[in-house]
Amino acid sequence: MHVEVETTKKVIIIGAGIAGLSAGCYLQMNGYDTQIFEAHNLPGGVCTAWKRKGYTIDNCIHWLVGSSASDRFYHLWNELVDMKGIKFVDSEEWMRVETPDGRCMRVFTDLDRLQQEMIEKSPADEGLIRSFTGAAKRFVRFHLPVEKAPAVFGLMDGLKMIFGMLPFMRQLKKWSGMSIQQYADRCSDPLLKKTFESMFMPETNMLFLIMTIVWMYKKSAGFPIGGSLEFARQIEERYLKLGGKINYKSRVAKISVRNGAANGIVLDSGEESTSDIVVSAADGHSTIFDMLEGKYVDAKIKGYYDSYETFPSYLLVSFGVARKFDDYPRAIVLFPEQPLTADRISKYEGVMVRIFGFDPTLAPEGKTVITAWILTREHEYWDNLKRTTPKEYEAEKNRIAEEVLEIMEKRFGDVRSKVETTDVCTPATVMRYTNNWKGSFEGWLWTPEIGLGGMSKMLPGLNSFYMAGHWVVPGGGLPTAMKSGRDLAQIICKKDNKKFITSRF
Numbered sequence: 001m002h003v004e005v006e007t008t009k010k011v012i013i014i015g016a017g018i019a020g021l022s023a024g025c026y027l028q029m030n031g032y033d034t035q036i037f038e039a040h041n042l043p044g045g046v047c048t049a050w051k052r053k054g055y056t057i058d059n060c061i062h063w064l065v066g067s068s069a070s071d072r073f074y075h076l077w078n079e080l081v082d083m084k085g086i087k088f089v090d091s092e093e094w095m096r097v098e099t100p101d102g103r104c105m106r107v108f109t110d111l112d113r114l115q116q117e118m119i120e121k122s123p124a125d126e127g128l129i130r131s132f133t134g135a136a137k138r139f140v141r142f143h144l145p146v147e148k149a150p151a152v153f154g155l156m157d158g159l160k161m162i163f164g165m166l167p168f169m170r171q172l173k174k175w176s177g178m179s180i181q182q183y184a185d186r187c188s189d190p191l192l193k194k195t196f197e198s199m200f201m202p203e204t205n206m207l208f209l210i211m212t213i214v215w216m217y218k219k220s221a222g223f224p225i226g227g228s229l230e231f232a233r234q235i236e237e238r239y240l241k242l243g244g245k246i247n248y249k250s251r252v253a254k255i256s257v258r259n260g261a262a263n264g265i266v267l268d269s270g271e272e273s274t275s276d277i278v279v280s281a282a283d284g285h286s287t288i289f290d291m292l293e294g295k296y297v298d299a300k301i302k303g304y305y306d307s308y309e310t311f312p313s314y315l316l317v318s319f320g321v322a323r324k325f326d327d328y329p330r331a332i333v334l335f336p337e338q339p340l341t342a343d344r345i346s347k348y349e350g351v352m353v354r355i356f357g358f359d360p361t362l363a364p365e366g367k368t369v370i371t372a373w374i375l376t377r378e379h380e381y382w383d384n385l386k387r388t389t390p391k392e393y394e395a396e397k398n399r400i401a402e403e404v405l406e407i408m409e410k411r412f413g414d415v416r417s418k419v420e421t422t423d424v425c426t427p428a429t430v431m432r433y434t435n436n437w438k439g440s441f442e443g444w445l446w447t448p449e450i451g452l453g454g455m456s457k458m459l460p461g462l463n464s465f466y467m468a469g470h471w472v473v474p475g476g477g478l479p480t481a482m483k484s485g486r487d488l489a490q491i492i493c494k495k496d497n498k499k500f501i502t503s504r505f
């Protein structure tokens with residue numbers, strides 16, 4: 001008699017960002033034998049931070065969707081980290097927008113306060129404001145179905161989703177079909193226009209903005225005390241406890257293919273590893289066009305890379321300052337009289353200043369990290385400068401730090417003399433440490449053109465290969481990166497006729 005012996009499948013995962021760690025955790029929970037190959041020496045990918053003279057410069061989390069138990073994402077996060085053990089802080093004021101004429105708009109997370117503030121400051125746009133806050137109030141009752149990957153939906157799942165979404169269909173269509181810029185352009189008051197343009201990337205659809213403010217209103221988009229790297233480290237710990245293995249400083253150069261199926265990887269060093277399945281949770285462009293040499297693309301996938309807009313790259317100019325900034329909100333978008341000249345920068349003129357006093361773990365007692373986050377599409381300029389003229393690159397970084405410091409000094413006073421450390425991260429830094437295409441901070445922008453449909457996590461003509469992370473989910477973000485890893489584990493389990501199981505804290 002022939003007895004089938006079930007063997008444990010080996011899975012190689014490229015990238016220990018949130019998507020790679022998540023895929024690893026869920027595959028381990030389901031009996032797969034996984035190992036991650038990560039180019040950097042840290043987990044988290046863009047969800048990271050670094051130390052400078054006792055200060056922690058946090059690169060990533062502004063808000064983590066799913067920070068409260070009332071949100072469905074919370075229960076998914078809780079499968080990866082002990083959510084009760086993390087202290088989250090919510091903000092009453094998401095940000096403040098200040099224009100050179102001395103005007104200011106406070107973007108409250110309470111929808112009634114926000115409506116009142118906006119109408120008070122921009123009465124001529126009352127109709128537009130009410131329409132925005134009214135939509136947000138309606139979406140408070142909207143819950144994204146997140147537990148099951150759409151690719152493994154059965155008939156009942158599909159029907160449940162349709163019924164859940166039905167009351168919101170018109171609104172979903174309306175707001176996802178309009179960009180923030182289009183809405184902002186309808187404002188007659190320049191302050192309100194700048195406020196909308198500052199809340200998120202103006203090319204993004206309005207639904208993204210509305211859902212974000214709804215999550216903040218529900219206090220389910222908090223900041224985890226300890227910051228981004230600490231959060232990523234907790235997922236790394238979970239993965240290792242589940243029996244996973246991470247190979248750091250292991251940059252994948254090539255994905256090996258045999259008989260139309262991915263069966264391993266080759267590192268930059270030439271070292272090879274084999275597996276039954278390969279998952280890339282690394283940058284999408286280099287996965288498809290370098291590691292797989294562009295051999296597994298069709299017109300649709302090529303179309304994404306030819307025509308879809310990515311989130312821009314950024315400069316993060318940070319200062320460790322030996323003083324407190326008690327009476328300020330967490331974020332202020334400053335529009336200085338003289339716009340900041342950072343390279344040949346894109347039209348995003350406002351400088352987003354973040355004040356990290358709300359997390360005492362990020363600076364020594366009585367001191368604060370303040371940062372300026374400047375979005376730019378000039379990744380090539382920065383990359384060339386760093387590679388070809390490193391001295392000029394350093395000089396340019398210093399010049400920008402000086403300009404930003406001047407802006408901070410003018411706005412807050414008593415900053416310059418108290419600066420203990422300065423740090424400038426450029427698009428070249430982002431590309432070097434995370435390998436994200438064009439130094440993008442979040443993959444594909446979720447524009448009205450992309451609509452509500454998803455992206456394939458598989459490539460045509462290639463078996464045993466999957467992708468996860470912000471290059472396969474437009475709009476990117478931490479919960480979507482985490483969910484894409486989870487979804488992938490469900491897809492792989494279904495293919496292997498296994499029941500998908502999870503365990504939680």
Ligand SMILES: Cc1cc2nc3c(=O)[nH]c(=O)nc-3n(C[C@H](O)[C@H](O)[C@H](O)COP(=O)(O)OP(=O)(O)OC[C@H]3O[C@@H](n4cnc5c(N)ncnc54)[C@H](O)[C@@H]3O)c2cc1C
Nearest residue numbers: 015017018019039045046062063252282441469470477478
């Ligand atoms: C400044 C900033 C602010 C943000 N703010 C928020 C926020 O407030 N809320 C939110 O939800 N999201 C936010 N995001 C977005 C969110 O962090 C990302 O969308 C998400 O973390 C992406 O995770 P990922 O695993 O898909 O990709 P990544 O984090 O890019 O991870 C990919 C990993 O793959 C590795 N890798 C790449 N190439 C190779 C290779 N060849 N070999 C081996 N390893 C490789 C990289 O080193 C990296 O570790 C922010 C991002 C940034 C940068």
